[in-house]
Amino acid sequence: MKIYNTLTRKKEEFVPLEPGKVNIYLCGPTAYNYFHIGNARTFLFFDIVRNYFKYRGFQVTYVQNITDVDDKLIDQSIKEKIPVSDIAEKYINAFFEDTNSLGIPKADYYPHATKYIEEMVRLIKELEEKGYAYEVNGDVYFSINADKKYGILSGKKIEDLKAGARVEKNIQKKHPGDFTLWKRSKPGEPKWQSPWGEGRPGWHTECVVMSRKLLGETFDIHGGGIDLIFPHHENEIAQAQASTGSIHARYWMHGGYLNISGEKMSKSLDNFFLTRDVLKKYDAEAIRFFFLSKHYRSSIDYNEDLIKESSQAMKNLYSILKELDYLKYEDEDISYAETHQKLKDQFIEAMDDDFNTAKAISVLFEIAKITRSSNDMNFAHLLVELGQVLGFFTNLEEKLETDLNQISEELIQLLINYRQLFKKEQNWRMADKIRNDLKSLGIQLKDTPAGTEWEIVK
RNA sequence: GGCGACAUCGCCAAGUGGUAAGGCAAGGGUCUGCAAAAUCCUUAUCCCCGGUUCGAAUCCGGGUGUCGCCUCCA
Missing domain, CATH: 3.40.50.620 (HUPs)
Structure with a gap:
């Protein structure tokens, strides 16, 4: 090292x-x-x-x-x-x-x-x-x-x-x-x-x-x-x-x-950004990616477009884990074959060389690419294992699940909105179908004076 | 005035003597009712000049440009 x-x-x-x-x-x-x-x-x-x-x-x-x-x-x-x-x-x-x-x-x-x-x-x-x-x-x-x-x-x-x-x-x-x-x-x-x-x-x-x-x-x-x-x-x-x-x-x-x-960045030039303000606008992981994509001894120019790009890059990595339903497999036995080990070695080699995080990240993307084409959970696991060394994927459950929960809520709301339109058109058949179909999924709609509410009744 | 760092594709960036990683963006193909996603393909000789070497983005010299430190500073 x-x-x-x-x-x-x-x-x-x-x-x-x-x-x-x-x-x-x-x-x-x-x-x-x-x-x-x-x-x-x-x-x-x-x-x-x-x-x-x-x-x-x-x-x-x-x-x-x-x-x-x-x-x-x-x-x-x-x-x-x-x-x-x-x-x-x-x-x-x-x-x-x-x-x-x-x-x-x-x-x-x-x-x-x-x-x-x-x-x-x-x-x-x-x-x-x-x-x-x-x-x-x-x-x-x-x-x-x-x-x-x-x-x-x-x-x-x-x-x-x-x-x-x-x-x-x-x-x-x-x-x-x-x-x-x-x-x-x-x-x-x-x-x-x-x-x-x-x-x-x-x-x-x-x-x-x-x-x-x-x-x-x-x-x-x-x-x-x-x-x-x-x-x-x-x-x-x-x-x-x-x-x-x-x-x-x-x-x-x-x-x-x-x-x-x-x-x-300096106070006298009045050109500094507080961390807490930046965190209001951008995800912590995107900021982390932005920093680690350049070697630590080089100077970095603060650039919000690049933080947005970093955010996109992270999303692309997460999308692989989502598509593979990573959380379901997390407890499976993982075994690394030679190809896995080789990539892991590349990552270690990069980090051993004065913490070359930029290169280490490129190994992550290489693993990501292979994961996508092979659907091999061992590669997905390797991606997470090495990513976590850099501080990524530390809240996998939250990251992979809350998104889903949030989207589910949005989807239910979307259906409620469509049902509202049908009700306005007095298309009771469609309005009732939406309500019944949702109920069969365990979601009960309730029309109240304050609007339509829903709850899970399973 | 003294000392030092850096200059690589549109943007970011790795590479410190053996023939240019990766990300984002862009373009094209496949797929698709359309779209999205996915997938495949495409894009640089490395600021300029000279030298060393069989061979240099990588070493040396000169130039240009940008930045930093010389008691506030992560």
């Missing part, structure tokens, strides 16, 4: 720290707003990573953190005029609603930053003692010049950072690239006690502390969006490795952007 590692900038054979086990840490949401569809892409992709490892027989521990204290939450609390803790609660709940709507199963752990303040203070203190951090007026900074390996992930040189166009001016810092570990709190802001006075932690420390606690000092995979490479993950590695001297995460995976009209 090969994974592209941002740290080395190449695909590497994945070797877990412990055979048969894989520990994954994904950077989750900052709970200050509903998350946008670009976030959804990342969350959805890492769900597939977790899923695929499980499919390949690994025992997976999957952690996704939640940042519930930070400048943005404070800003939002002022905007909405409710306490920071209420902002966090509101958007954490929204996060779970939206990931659930996207069909993403729960992670094993969702550590909250505010639950780990003590550990963070301890780490910052340690860094200060080791000479990696310094305090100025109640703020504590990490000194990037003290860290010989700084820049290891993003490939940046400390000298180049100086020349950067957007380097913030902060006369307190020894180097403009030094980043905040502890921030003194202003009146009214959330605060905790520390050796440097009342304040709150900086952004990157939480991930060090929480991953260490839940996954160990060194763990297998750390994931996030490409925009987190610098500064977040760079700074995270810096303090983790300065503290322990050992490797923090062994494989760093970063998902590409979701763009709008070729440009990055």
